[in-house]
Amino acid sequence: MESIPLYPPLFKAGKSREFVESGRTVASCLSPRDLSAAVFATNTIDPQVLRASKKQYPKAQSVYTACFERLPTxxxxxxxxxxxxxxxxxxxxxxxxxxxxxxxxxxxxxxxxxxxxxxxxxxxxxxxxxxxxxxxxxxxxxxxxxxxxxxxxxxxxxxxxxxxxxPVGEELMEWLNVNFIAPTSEEGDHLSSQECPWEDYSFWPYLTRTVLRGLLKSSEFFVTALSRHPSEYLSSISETLCPLLSGQPRLVHFKTERDFVVAQRRWKERVKSLRLELDRIPDHARQDGTGDWWTPLSNIIGILEGRGDVIKDVCANLEGDWKEVCAAWGVFVDHRLLRQDLPEVVKQILDEMPPDPTDLEDNILASLFSGKxxxxxxxxxxxxxxxxxxxxxxxxxxxxxxxxxxxxxxxxxxxxxxxxxxxxxxxxxxxxxxxxxxxxxCGDIGLQRMDEVLLHVPVVPRDAKAIAVDRSSTDEGNVVAAVPPILKEVVQTCFEYGREHVRRTVCSVCMQSHLLFSAPTSWKIAAQAFLQRKHYGLAISYLTSAEDWTALGHVIDNMLNEFIQHGAERFTRLVATVAPSLQELQAHPDATGVFIRRLLFAVRYAEFHQRRLSGDLQDAALDLEALFDSDIAPRAWWGVLLQFLYSLLLHSLVTERHLFSDGVLLFSSRGAVQLLHRLQEVYTAVDQCSGDDYLDALRRTMKGASTKEATNRLRRTSLALAKYYAACTVMADTV
The missing domain is CATH 1.25.40 (Serine Threonine Protein Phosphatase 5, Tetratricopeptide repeat)
Incomplete structure (x- = not known):
């Protein structure tokens, strides 16, 4: 467990007993804002007892702060x-x-x-x-x-x-070469600067690794250099080995895997021929002035042959590890190695070359290779x-x-x-x-933790007076400009995630700090500003907090006017942020029922159009029927609702042939009767010169049409609904 020394120290070394006897101990307090903690000295016995015993300790006590995590750079x-x-x-x-x-x-x-x-x-x-x-x-x-x-x-x-x-081999080799570079470019530069690089002790290890890693340019360069070697056998083999390295088939160069397999088989035959040529070299000619060159060359050809034992030995000698063996296995040993088969191969390799238990990265990579x-x-x-x-x-x-x-x-x-x-x-x-x-x-548990984070965001600046708003101020620009930017973000976040109770708590803190929302007047001015920006959810929430129900009614009217002026798509998009405000309004003890019902109508009407526009006509029909059944639709909007009833019937299965073949009913028979009654009520009101009470919204959508024109628009709905009801009746009799 890691310990952190306190500076300045609470007591000197060896004085812990005196510290305890002074009636003090070390306490800590976690910060609700971040992952920091405060550590301080506090008394363990009653202060009166301390005073009576005349034991003194410094009144000024140091408070140490520390964070459990390093602050991000x-x-x-x-x-x-x-x-x-x-x-x-x-x-x-x-x-x-x-x-x-x-x-x-x-x-x-x-x-x-x-x-x-x-x-x-x-x-x-x-x-x-x-x-x-x-x-x-x-x-x-x-x-x-x-x-x-x-x-x-x-x-x-x-x-x-x-x-x-x-096959995954080539991808693994590319990953290995990018993340675990070997050999280094410095080694290559060192060897390439020499006239006879094979005389350097690092030549054969370097060449072997470039072949193992598929680094063609480096391996070809130094194999070509071997053509100048004094041994005729080695110079002759180098002339055969060089085109063999450059000609190794790569999957990316073939259109089909079959062509790749055929080319790989032919290439293996050439490697086999080179092996026979190498084995025919007499023993006395297998060395030069620097030592044995035949064995490392044999290892290189063994790699090309795909001999797993050679690859393991080479990696061990080169101080490689299991990762290098796994990548080389998919390139040379089993060129058709699939991702699904890799864990079985890796298991065998790790049994002989386990990952370093002290290297966390090595163990993570081993788990990935092993399919875990x-x-x-x-x-x-x-x-x-x-x-x-x-x-x-x-x-x-x-x-x-x-x-x-x-x-x-x-x-x-x-x-x-x-x-x-x-x-x-x-x-x-x-x-x-x-x-x-x-x-x-992270679901509900994440939202609960989010509440704690939002509640402790430092929205109140240290100099609160600098942004305080005069209670008598009615200038909208001053009020909105005075809202702390972080507070705006917190409030917006609360709306996005539906954390209305958190928003109210945060704003209450601002009230106590004498900021923007310290007076109902400021709430109203802010709501007006948000209304002008079409932020209806924010405007409704602030007016609910200010308990200005009349202004709230105007906001709802403006929302509904969005439909009349701009159509269903924009109306649906703007109302999408209002649902949390509806919950807040329903929970408010002083909220008037009529405003709740009007807002509820706006939300449910938007849901109806959302389903209708997405093609979900069955649920849209149920929404329309529910708007009438629940009696929340204002009478002035009945004409609009009945107009969309016609569009639903027009695009649904309303003919008798379809009803009999598919058995799909958009409305029930009872629902159809209910809607016919609503239509009849509208016609009766028109006959009694009260049509505007039912057709006002419809007339406005028709750009100021007369009551007669709006009534004629509903005639087609009556005809379609009557035909639909007749079809339902026939179907019920048949069944």
Whole structure:
């Protein structure tokens, strides 16, 4: 357990007993705002007893603050912020509406998932490169591990669409060469500067590794240099080996796997011929002035032959590890190695060359190679909570991680890791927006934790008087400008996630701080400003807090006017943010019932159009019928509702032939009768010169049409509904 010394110290070394006898002890208090804690000395006995015993201790006590997590550096904040955008995009793919979106095929959704995963990889690489200026160190090595793990995960578990059953060897070798560079370019430069590079002790290890890693340019250069070797046998073999290396078949160069297999077989025959030529060299000619050249050359040909024992021995001699063997296995030993078969091969290799138990990265990579992603994500949490959280999110989407709840709170493995990362983000109060986004992706338990974060966001500036608003001020610009920007963001976040009770609490704090919302007048002015910006949800919420029911009615009227002036699509979009305000209004003890009913009508009417526009006519019909049954539709809007009744009947199965063949009823017989009665009530009111009470909204949608013109518009509804009811009756009699 790590200990942190306090400075200045509470007491000198060896004076702990005196400290305890003075009636003091060490206490701590956790901050609700972030992951910090305050440590301080406090008394353990009654102050009166201390006073009576005349024991004195300094009245001024030091308070020590510490954070359980290191504060993010600027580079870390940039990385966290950039990757949060990708996380948000992934959550959009996880939404129920995205899952039910028939316009996207499963293949298209998978491609989108792969693209976003690659965005993670790119951002991790950028962070790695940016920290490389300082040279190898904590940050550099940290992001290098994240990049190596992420990129391997994409290679093994997220292949491009259609390549699920393609050989994986070449991709693994490319991953290995990018993340674990060997041999180095400095070694190559050193050898290439020599006239006779084979005389250097590092020549054969270098050449062997370039062949093993598939580094063609380097291996061809030094094999060509062997043509100048004094041994006629070696110079002759080098002339055959060079085109053999450059001619090794690569899957990416072939249109079909069959062509690749045929070319690979022919190439293997050429390698076999080279082996026979090498074995015919007499023993006395297998050395030069620097030593044995035949054995390392034999190892190189053994690699090309795909001999697993040779590859293992070569890697061991070159101080390589199991990763190098696994990558080479898919290139030379089994060129048709699939991702699905890799774990079995890896198991055999790890039995002989286990990962380093002290190297966390090595163990994470071994779990990925072994087909154990769930174990890998747990190990990743020890390196960086960022990696475990984003991995778990991807793995659950790919069904690599169990999505079932681990307890009665609904805490899944994914939520466990994402919540842990969100808690880490709380170490920096400037990242509260990002922390909230991650918490909002974790169900009810995440929303509950989000409430605590939002409640403790420092929305009140230290100099509150600097932005206080004069209670007598009625200037809208001054009021809106005086709203603390962070407060605006917190309020907006509360609306986005439906945390109305949190918004009210936060605003209450502002009232106590004498800020913008310290008087009902300011609430009303702010509501007016939001109304002009078409932020109806915010305007309704503030007017509810101000208990200005008359102004609330005007806001609802403006919402409904959006439909009359701009149509259903814009109306539906603007009303989408009003649902939380409706809940607040229903919970308010002094709210007048008529305003609740009018707002409820606006919300449900918007839901009706949302279903109608999306083609869900059956549910749209049920919504329309419910608007009349619940008696929440204002009479002035009956004409509009009945007009859309005609469009539903027109696009539904209303003919007798369809009804008999499919048995689909848009409305029940009782519902059809109810709607006929509503139509008749409208016609009766028109005959009694009270038509405006029912047709006002319809006339306005018809740009000021007369009552007669609006009535004629409803005639077609009467005819269609009567025909529909007749069809229902015939169908019922038949059944």
């Amino acid at each position: 600027p580079e870390r904040r940039s990385f966290v912020t950039d990757t949060s955008v990708v996380f948000a995009a992934l959550q959009n793919l996880r939404l129920p509406e995205a899952a039910d979106d028939s316009s996207l095929t499963s293949d298209e959704k998978y491609k989108a998932l792969v693209k976003l995963a690659m965005d993670y990889v790119t951002l991790a690489k950028d962070a790695w490169v940016q920290t490389s200026d300082a040279g190898p160190g904590n940050a550099y090595d940290h992001y290098r591990v994240i990049y190596s793990c992420l990129s391997l995960f994409v290679v093994l578990y997220m292949p491009e669409s259609g390549l699920d059953y393609a 992603p769930a174990i890998a994500v747990g190990q990743a949490a020890k390196h960086d909570l960022w990696l475990s959280a984003h991995w778990a999110d991807l793995m659950e989407s790919l069904e690599l991680l169990d999505a079932s709840a681990l307890d009665e709170l609904g805490l899944t493995s994914r939520r466990q890791y994402v919540l842990a990362y969100a808690d880490y983000l709380r170490s920096d109060t400037a990242l509260w927006r990002i922390a909230v986004a991650y918490l909002g992706a």
